[in-house]
Amino acid sequence: MKPILVHAQALVYTLLNLMPTTDQRDSLQALLALFLEAQGHPLPQHSSMKSAGALSRFLNHYRWPTRQFIRTIRQQLVEQLLSYSGRGRRPWLQLIVDLTTLEKCGKFKQFAPLISVLQGKRGLHLVVLYLVVGQFRVPWGFRVWRGKGSPSAAQLAVRLIDTLPKVLVRAFRVVVLADTAFGSVPFLNAMRKRRYPVIVGVRCDRKLADGRKVQDLATKGQQVVLEGLSFPVTISWLYLKRDGKLEKRFVLSTRPLKGSTSTWWGRRRWSIEGFFKTIKHRFGLHCFGQQTLLGVYRWFVLCLVSFILAHWTYLSTGSALLPDWKQSATSALQLLLPDVAICLLLSQIERSRSLLQSRGLDLQLVSMKT
Template sequence: METILGHAQALVYTLLSLMPSAYQRDSLQAMLGLFLEAQGQPSPQHSLIKSGSALSRFLNEYAWPTRQVVRVVRRQIVQQLLQSAPKGRRPWLQVVVDLTTLEKCGKFKAFASLIRVLQGKRGLHLVVLYLVVGECRVPWSFRVWRGKHQRTAVQLAIRLIGSLPPALTSAFRVVILADTAFGSVAFLKAMRKRRYSVIVGVRCDRKLADGRCVSKLVKKGQQVRLEGLNFPVTISWLYLKRDGQLEKRFVLSTRPLKGSTITWWGRRRWSIEGFFKTIKHRFGLHRFAQQTLKGVYRWLMLCFLSFVLVHWVHRATHAKATPDWKVAATAALDALFPEVAACLALLQVERARSLLDSLGIAVHFVHLAELKT
């Protein structure tokens, strides 16, 4: 697993080399350092080593190659996923798709058309594609839902899945995991055309071809035909605890599987919910607070990148242990941005110097090169 850490370090060096000036390299490190503090408040004004206005200009104005950064990150993700694949029979690539809301209030003139209300929540609505191979899990891409009379969440999900590179789709067996919102006829037909297996939630009142509802089924793993589909699907169900009570959720598979197997795959979809909680509450995905569309896109991209770097460092140091994201982020900051970590440590000591003086403690910093001379 030590190669994963080298992989993360190589990615950071490459990204820094893409910055057109030393000033912007410093800004990139400072911005990623903010995300890697994992306090959920990575706003530029909270930076201790760069001014908030400098970081704001870095996000909103400066002409660094955003698309090239995205291409480099994706290329490294593909390499890491391929290296994480076990030998032998082609492993499964779990492609999890879901919609999340970055709630916002106030006015955003530069991208007001993107701030919509969905299910009572006002904000930026993202359809996110999340990839899982064994213990390796990374966000791949996202699209913004722009409201009614625009592309639906299902259409955006189909486009996202279509963006997966052939290097992945040929090396893995692909299974699509999604919730009930993506169980439409259009989505199932599009995935069948691509020959991808689909495990997706289904409404209890969904009609079968014979007029019955899904809720009337009594046997798990039963093959049925849904209204509007010209191919059979297999239905199972699972129970989730909600408000102290068990709630029955139906799941369908486009592959003929046992009911217990469909239930097992159906639970795997919830991995993206844990990702959403982490990326928001630890890395501050929803706190973009930028006034330009470019600034928002760069914020989201750097936030996703920070999650990937922390995940890789955690895998390199703790393998299969459940991550404490604050501890893992601190380790990633120390390993990937040691100069930023050192500056933050020195600033903390300086801020506490009056307290240390009152306790009779004197702290002096000496460079090791001076000691050698």
Template sequence: MSAILPQAQALVSGLQALMPSVYQQDSLQALLGLFLEGQGSPLPEHCKTKSASALSRFLNEYKWPTRQVIRAVRQAVLQQILSQPRVGRRPTLQVILDLTTVEKVGKFKEFKHLIRVYNRKRGLHLVMLYLVVGQWRVPWGFRIYRGKDTPSPAKLGLRLVKSLPKTLTQQFEVLILADTAFGSNAFITRVRKLKHHALVGVPCDRRLEDGRNVAQLHKRGQQLRLLGLKFPVHLSWYYFKRSDGKLEKRYVLSTKALKGSTITWWGRRRWGIEGFFKTIKHRFGLHRFGQQTLLGVYRWLVLSLTAYLLAHWAHLHLEGGGARPDWGEAAQKALELLLPLMALFPLLAEIQRLRPLAKRYGLDINVDWCKM
């Protein structure tokens, strides 16, 4: 893990180099600094080095290459993952798909067609692809679900899977983990055509070719044929504890021949993305965008995800990935290691604010600094 910090520093420098002016480089640093405060409220008005209007123009108006920023981040991710030594059989790449809602209230005229009610939640509905391999946790990409009569979450998920580069998928055995929203025959068939394996949730009333449904099965891991599916699959289940304390039986289908206990184990692994959703929202402010343009919202989401990656890398650099991260601490460490001026400016601003009070008590504090 010793090479992580230099690679993270190189990424931050590379992102700044993509900005067309020094002014925009400073704005990028300021925004990443806000996200890396790790308190879940990276609002532009809280910035100590740039005005809220300057950051708003950076997100919504200025011409800087958003797609090149995404490519640079992905390239850094690939470099890190593929550079790790491997011994033995081909390792598994967990590709977790799920849909999360960035809940919003109010009116958004520029992209009102994207703010919809789905599953009784109003907001922006994101289909997210999240990679897990070894100690690495990587949000690779997202698509916006636009509601009825548009591509379903399962179709959007397939597009995300197809976006994975061959340099990555050829090095790993790809296992797609997803919930029941992605358990359609079409989704499972397409994953198989891509030569990947799928392990997805299925509802209890899913029919078999012999007329039974999966709720009538009593043996974990048995091979069976689902109605409308042209190849056999394997099924197991586990008990999920709901928020009310009750246990709910969840069924899991695997296109790979695995023991029932192994299918159950992998089925539970899908829930790792739920922890990521909580972290990215409540620590890195994914849901706190207030931009009035689609470009501004898109850039906000990209920078929030980038800040999460930087904090994750800082945690791996310091802890080696063995311990569960304290995301507030990891974000602060990333800020200090990768953007040290952004860590110092709030302190200097506070000293400047309290200077008159210090003088009243005979303390004369002189700090030479200027805002960016």
């Protein structure tokens, strides 16, 4: 198996080679450098390599193969995921789906139909599919929930899951983990039709076929039939600490599992919440103030691929500790885009030259001869 950094480097080279011109290749490197700063605000005006106007044109107007860009990323993801399957008993591939809101204020004429209000939050609402195998975890895709009258979040989740290649599904044992919003009858029926076991949150007042409610159950791991379903499910619960208090959360499993096992799987869903915090506060997913829908879409894709590169760099260290995303992103920039990292360093030195001179210092770079 190739080292994961080799795959990361190959991915970067392939993406750069997809750019039709040298100028667009430079713009792509400048944007990746912005995202890999991992400061949470990768705005084009902060770039020291390209002007904000050039980066805006690259995102919103220039013709470069966005779909081929995405296919290339997914090909590398599948190759990496398959390397985890190995021999013997197939490992579990967790398909975690959830909805996150990128809050926005003000008017956005170009993509106003995509802006809606959900649970008091106004902005762009993304349904995200997140894949987890061991320490390997990557975002696979996203869909925009457009509000009432459009396909529901659960329907969008089904479409996302259907984009997974069959070779990937055959190589693993698949389990779908989701929040309460995805526990609808159509979603559970759709996953049962695809033979994917589902472990999803369920409301405490959800009715059973016999007229009782989920909150009336007294035994974990009890098999019941929910109202509207034609097959039995297993109900369990867990306690989460919220504002210093313990909240009881119910979990539904379409497989007959022990109560402790259902609870264990139910907690695995929360790994996507950590991803949402990282992708927003470190990689600036919510800073998508572009002029066109294409620009917004490309912003999301570049943000996600930057997260993937930082994650792969972290995995290459073999560390068992929680990742330091700032350090991992900086290492990814230095290892995968060394010329860009050097260019940024030289720019910083040049901006600091007057400060050095004011202190009676001068800095010169000398080429080392081997």
